Amino acid sequence: MAGITLQGVTKAYGSQSVLNDINLDIADGEFLTLVGPSGCGKSTTLRIIAGLETQSTGDVFIDGSIVNETRPSKRDLAMVFQSYALYPHLTVHQNLITPLKLRDLTALERVPLFGHLMPERGKKMSIISSEVQKVAEILKIEPLLDRKPGQLSGGQRQRVALGRAMVRNPAAFLMDEPLSNLDASLRVHMRAELSELHRELKATFIYVTHDQAEALTMSDRIAVMMDGDLLQLGPPDEVYEDPTDIRVAEFIGSPKMNILPAICDEKGSINCLGQKIKVALKDKTKQSLSIGIRPEHLVLQSGAKSSFSGLLTYKENLGSDVFLHLDIGLETQKVVIRTDPQDANSAKIGDKISFGASPNKYLVFDANGKRIDARGRGNS
Amino acid sequence: MQNSKVHYWFIAPALLLMFILLILPVIVAATLSMTDYSLGNSSFNWVGTDNYEKLFSRRSYAKMFSASLTYVLIVVPISVALGLGSALLISSLRIGNELYKAIFFLPVMATLLAMAIVWEFALNPIMGVVNDILRSGCDKRLIYGFFTGSWYGADPLQSWYGAACADRFPIWLGDKRYALGTIAFIGIWQGFGFNMVLYLAGLTSVPRELYQAAHMDGADSAWERFKLVTWPMLGPTHVFVITISSIRSFQVFDTVEALTEGGPSKSTYVMVYAMFEKGVRQNLLGIGSAITIVFLAFVLILTLIQVYFVNRRVHY
Numbered sequence: 001m002a003g004i005t006l007q008g009v010t011k012a013y014g015s016q017s018v019l020n021d022i023n024l025d026i027a028d029g030e031f032l033t034l035v036g037p038s039g040c041g042k043s044t045t046l047r048i049i050a051g052l053e054t055q056s057t058g059d060v061f062i063d064g065s066i067v068n069e070t071r072p073s074k075r076d077l078a079m080v081f082q083s084y085a086l087y088p089h090l091t092v093h094q095n096l097i098t099p100l101k102l103r104d105l106t107a108l109e110r111v112p113l114f115g116h117l118m119p120e121r122g123k124k125m126s127i128i129s130s131e132v133q134k135v136a137e138i139l140k141i142e143p144l145l146d147r148k149p150g151q152l153s154g155g156q157r158q159r160v161a162l163g164r165a166m167v168r169n170p171a172a173f174l175m176d177e178p179l180s181n182l183d184a185s186l187r188v189h190m191r192a193e194l195s196e197l198h199r200e201l202k203a204t205f206i207y208v209t210h211d212q213a214e215a216l217t218m219s220d221r222i223a224v225m226m227d228g229d230l231l232q233l234g235p236p237d238e239v240y241e242d243p244t245d246i247r248v249a250e251f252i253g254s255p256k257m258n259i260l261p262a263i264c265d266e267k268g269s270i271n272c273l274g275q276k277i278k279v280a281l282k283d284k285t286k287q288s289l290s291i292g293i294r295p296e297h298l299v300l301q302s303g304a305k306s307s308f309s310g311l312l313t314y315k316e317n318l319g320s321d322v323f324l325h326l327d328i329g330l331e332t333q334k335v336v337i338r339t340d341p342q343d344a345n346s347a348k349i350g351d352k353i354s355f356g357a358s359p360n361k362y363l364v365f366d367a368n369g370k371r372i373d374a375r376g377r378g379n380s
Numbered sequence: 381m382q383n384s385k386v387h388y389w390f391i392a393p394a395l396l397l398m399f400i401l402l403i404l405p406v407i408v409a410a411t412l413s414m415t416d417y418s419l420g421n422s423s424f425n426w427v428g429t430d431n432y433e434k435l436f437s438r439r440s441y442a443k444m445f446s447a448s449l450t451y452v453l454i455v456v457p458i459s460v461a462l463g464l465g466s467a468l469l470i471s472s473l474r475i476g477n478e479l480y481k482a483i484f485f486l487p488v489m490a491t492l493l494a495m496a497i498v499w500e501f502a503l504n505p506i507m508g509v510v511n512d513i514l515r516s517g518c519d520k521r522l523i524y525g526f527f528t529g530s531w532y533g534a535d536p537l538q539s540w541y542g543a544a545c546a547d548r549f550p551i552w553l554g555d556k557r558y559a560l561g562t563i564a565f566i567g568i569w570q571g572f573g574f575n576m577v578l579y580l581a582g583l584t585s586v587p588r589e590l591y592q593a594a595h596m597d598g599a600d601s602a603w604e605r606f607k608l609v610t611w612p613m614l615g616p617t618h619v620f621v622i623t624i625s626s627i628r629s630f631q632v633f634d635t636v637e638a639l640t641e642g643g644p645s646k647s648t649y650v651m652v653y654a655m656f657e658k659g660v661r662q663n664l665l666g667i668g669s670a671i672t673i674v675f676l677a678f679v680l681i682l683t684l685i686q687v688y689f690v691n692r693r694v695h696y
Contacts, residue, residue, distance in 0.1 A: 047592075052595060052596075072595045073595065078596060081592070082589075089612040099596075
């Protein structure tokens with residue numbers, strides 16, 4: 001069990017920079033998720049922690065000691081790969097004992113046939129076997145021990161890969177998109193199982209995913225990465241409700257946050273799509289802004305004065321919710337409203353729909369996409 | 381469909397070609413192997429299994445089998461090991477691997493007959509560059525000491541190199557102790573580049589994540605990772621490479637024909653050369669066909685072994 005710290009880590013391939021100054025402090029026993037679109041550097045970060053790649057500058061600490069020069073195997077970490085990376089020629093049992101044999105047996109004891117003559121080997125192997133048995137029980141893969149990976153389903157391979165990580169009882173688990181090769185329902189099931197496993201093992205988990213739903217559901221904290229930068233680090237609620245960057249706001253949450261263009265004049269009054277918005281800015285200068293509103297914070301209004309309106313182009317019925325897609329006259333942006341099925345019943349494709357939101361739900365971003373501190377006044 | 385015979389017409393061309401080009405010659409050879417037919421004769425006599433009995437009883441044919449098997453047993457392991465070794469080294473290079481690939485593959489592309497003539501010059505006992513180089517080491521103390529073992533006190537004349545320095549270096553192609561080994565050496569030189577290319581292709585199909593998993597699991601040395609990942613993952617490639625090399629070595633002919641003509645004293649009398657000598661030179665088609673059928677049986681056995689391994693063992 002150990003905490004992991006990254007200090008000023010950068011990575012560049014030639015002149016191509018893939019990680020810019022990553023600082024992370026992961027507490028002992030924490031479930032931290034690195035999330036971002038593909039190519040954002042999250043997997044590279046994980047592999048630098050694992051030691052499979054070397055950072056260009058910066059330091060990695062595990063349990064307080066610097067490990068820049070330490071081999072992957074000596075860092076006491078275990079990794080679960082997206083493709084599971086099980087040894088296909090070995091049975092599940094052999095796959096599980098491989099890391100233990102490599103760690104606990106001497107090179108001499110691993111020699112075929114001859115190794116069996118070494119005095120300590122029998123004792124060590126029986127300890128190893130009981131370790132493997134224990135892990136197999138926890139993961140319920142005992143019936144599979146004699147099969148080869150090729151004979152297992154995706155979910156079973158996933159468990160074996162987890163098992164191979166668990167047998168060593170490592171300081172931390174590194175997981176590189178472990179669920180993305182599973183089908184949708186199994187993925188949701190495994191989310192819950194992984195969270196439960198994390199609670200049981202009380203080990204540090206570092207989890208890489210491009211799926212914001214996985215990040216939100218499992219993590220203690222989320223680190224949102226984009227283009228090699230660590231944009232925001234915080235608990236799921238905070239990242240969802242209080243994004244500091246427009247890219248984070250757009251990436252986290254499904255359906256995507258609505259972003260509307262707005263103008264602020266010298267007096268500080270904000271005009272968005274021809275409507276005045278009751279939001280006060282500290283900095284009253286003339287500037288262009290973006291207003292972000294989550295789909296669930298938009299409410300349907302029938303003919304109220306200060307409300308937006310658009311034409312309904314598509315109704316997405318999920319049973320429990322309905323997403324209304326509205327054309328508000330912007331070329332690139334449609335507005336999505338999340339609403340109850342009863343409220344959406346009467347709306348028909350092509351109808352003009354009025355909607356609004358309470359001003360304290362508006363998130364204001366400046367022209368560079370950074371969040372501006374703004375206070376909404378009362379209800380619309 | 382039941383009443384229509386049109387499907388026979390669709391498969392007929394393929395069947396016909398296969399029969400004429402592949403199966404018929406084998407049947408003809410098998411038939412001829414039971415006769416004493418010679419080209420030009422108007423008739424022949426049935427001799428039953430006489431030809432086969434000769435094959436398995438006469439000393440010169442025993443030498444033929446032993447030459448072919450020895451050649452295969454030398455060339456296959458060494459050319460496979462060299463192919464794998466060079467493929468591993470080349471795939472670990474960052475720069476220059478294209479150049480090495482081209483160099484090692486060059487003998488495969490070259491005409492072996494032309495290369496054999498070059499080798500004949502190089503191996504000439506008097507003027508050849510091989511013996512020149514060996515001789516030039518005799519008066520260099522360091523080299524002489526190293527190869528004769530005299531640096532640790534062994535008697536230099538007891539060693540191969542010391543004795544050769546004192547007397548003379550071998551007549552590589554004219555001495556029955558060396559001829560087959562020399563032909564095998566040329567075979568290895570010519571063939572391992574092909575195995576290397578096959579192994580390079582095999583290596584690219586090993587998933588990189590497996591190596592990373594091996595790193596994480598504690599396979600710290602390159603040897604451990606080779607044992608845990610590379611060797612088993614190359615299973616299908618091994619089977620293919622070994623089978624192809626065995627069949628190619630059984631087929632060795634051009635170097636023997638160009639350099640030794642089966643001699644000295646039949647030490648390089650390999651099967652395909654025997655086929656050629658009996659069937660073409662001496663116009664004894666019966667015995668030549670019998671050798672061909674035995675040869676086909678060897679190749680068939682090798683192929684069956686390959687099929688067995690491919691189906692059973694090496695695919696995961």
